[in-house]
Amino acid sequence: MLDLMSFKEEFVSQCRNMLCETGPADMAIEERKVSKAQRGELNGVLFIKEGLLCAPTFYIEDFYMAYKDGASIADLSHNAIESAVQSMDMANVLADSSVNLLGDTDRLRVRMLNKSRNRNYLKGLTYHELGGGFVYIAEVAQGEYGVVITKDLLKEYNMSRKKLFDIALKNTVEQFPPVLHDLGESIIGEPGDCVNLLEQKSGRAPAGAGPAFVLSNSMLYWGAGVLFYPGMIDRIHELLGGDFYVLPSSVHELILIAAEDQDPQQLADLVRSANSTVVRDNEVLANDLYICEAGELHRVSYGGVIPACGDNVC
Numbered sequence: 001m002l003d004l005m006s007f008k009e010e011f012v013s014q015c016r017n018m019l020c021e022t023g024p025a026d027m028a029i030e031e032r033k034v035s036k037a038q039r040g041e042l043n044g045v046l047f048i049k050e051g052l053l054c055a056p057t058f059y060i061e062d063f064y065m066a067y068k069d070g071a072s073i074a075d076l077s078h079n080a081i082e083s084a085v086q087s088m089d090m091a092n093v094l095a096d097s098s099v100n101l102l103g104d105t106d107r108l109r110v111r112m113l114n115k116s117r118n119r120n121y122l123k124g125l126t127y128h129e130l131g132g133g134f135v136y137i138a139e140v141a142q143g144e145y146g147v148v149i150t151k152d153l154l155k156e157y158n159m160s161r162k163k164l165f166d167i168a169l170k171n172t173v174e175q176f177p178p179v180l181h182d183l184g185e186s187i188i189g190e191p192g193d194c195v196n197l198l199e200q201k202s203g204r205a206p207a208g209a210g211p212a213f214v215l216s217n218s219m220l221y222w223g224a225g226v227l228f229y230p231g232m233i234d235r236i237h238e239l240l241g242g243d244f245y246v247l248p249s250s251v252h253e254l255i256l257i258a259a260e261d262q263d264p265q266q267l268a269d270l271v272r273s274a275n276s277t278v279v280r281d282n283e284v285l286a287n288d289l290y291i292c293e294a295g296e297l298h299r300v301s302y303g304g305v306i307p308a309c310g311d312n313v314c
Contacts, residue, residue: 001067001068002067004043004060004061004064007060007063007064007067007073008043008060008064010073011045011060011063011067011073011076011077011080012029012031012045014073014074014077015029015045015077015080015081016029018077018078018081019081022081026049027047027048027049027084027085028047028048028049029045029046029047029048030045030046030048031043031044031045031046032044032046034057034059035120035121036059036121036282037111037113037118037121037137039061039281039282040120040121041120042059042060042061043059043060043061044057044058044059044060045057045058045059045060045080047081047084047087056083056084056087058080058083058084063076063080104140105167105171106171107140107141107171108138108139108140108141108164108167108168108171109138109139109140109141109168109171109172109175109176110128110136110137110138110139110165110168110169110172110225111136111137111139111222111225112130112134112135112136112222112224112225112228112251113127113134113135113136113137113251114133114134114285114286115133115134115135116133117284117286122135122137124150124151124152125137125148125149125150125151126138126149126150126151126154126161126164128161128165130225130228130297131228131296131297131298132290132296132297132298132299133286133299134225134228134297136165136168136169136225136228137149138164138165138168139168149164169229169230172225172229173229173230176217176218176219176223176226177217177218178198178215178216178217178218178223178226178229178232179194179196179198179215179216179217179218179220179223179226180196180197180198180213180214180215180236180239180256181194181195181196181197181213181214181216182194182195182197182205182209182210182212182213182214183210183212183213183214183255184212186214197209197213197239198235198239200239202238203238203239204238204239204240204241205239205240210240210257210258211257211258212255212256212257213239213240213255213256213257214249214253214254214255214256215227215236215253215254215255215256216252216253216254220252220253221252222251222252223252223253224248224250224251224252224253224254224285226254227246227254227297233292233295233296233297234295236256236292237292237295240256240258241258241260242258242259242260243258243259243260243291243292243293243294244256244257244258244259244291244292245257245258245259245262245264245267245289245290245291245292245300246289246290246291246292246297247267247270247271247289247290248271248285248286248288248290249271249274249279249285250279250280250283250284250285251283251284251285252283254285259291259293264289264291264300267289268288268289268300271286271287271288271289272287275287288300
């Protein structure tokens with residue numbers, strides 16, 4: 001079996017050969033290191049077409065995993081070419097509208113990232129501090145595609161960072177409303193059948209609910225950032241009856257537990273165990289335990305609270 005770099009050389013070579021034989025004459029392949037949120041630096045293979053601003057990009061690491069599972073390099077190369085060609089039509093739509101991306105503010109949205117895990121990716125991006133070492137980044141959605149807002153792009157369109165994130169957060173709240181489910185109910189039932197406790201107008205969670213709850217958005221996808229929706233921490237504080245621990249189970253959801261009578265070391269061990277055995281590496285949000293006290297999120301050590309990172313990417 002080939003190692004990653006040998007596989008990369010053979011895979012790209014076969015892609016180029018297939019492209020010459022069957023692909024569009026004006027399509028070319030370029031190799032490039034790509035920094036991705038949650039995944040770090042990857043080996044990218046870009047399919048470039050003359051006159052097209054957007055280039056479908058695939059990652060050697062993903063194909064290498066399939067190769068180790070038994071797929072042939074020939075089949076993987078064929079799949080890559082086929083997927084790239086099929087993606088061109090959608091990429092054309094995005095490229096045609098790219099000049100006015102920020103003009104269509106309804107497509108702006110936010111996504112939450114861990115600063116420490118994404119320090120290289122965040123360089124050059126505009127982001128909004130949330131506390132506890134987390135930030136929102138902003139992007140423009142176009143179907144399955146998205147354009148992350150960089151500092152340079154923000155300057156080009158003459159929009160303030162505050163205005164960008166005000167609009168993007170408002171859109172995200174409206175398009176992906178928050179849900180808070182009883183953890184036990186969410187494990188044994190379908191998501192659509194679970195009671196959204198946030199729909200309760202006021203007061204504590206009903207008797208029998210908890211002690212653990214799952215917080216996400218209505219899509220249950222990239223939903224951890226729901227914690228920083230306007231008024232959300234105060235609302236959960238009311239529902240849980242006081243301060244609460246936050247277990248960052250993945251980028252998609254958080255597990256919340258009332259702080260009273262809990263062992264923080266046991267909860268932190270649970271987070272780290274799940275991250276190492278159950279959660280996919282590119283979906284890990286953090287290996288730390290957090291607590292919401294007085295409306296603010298802090299990392300927790302066994303002897304107290306760890307200060308937040310501050311303004312710089314740490």
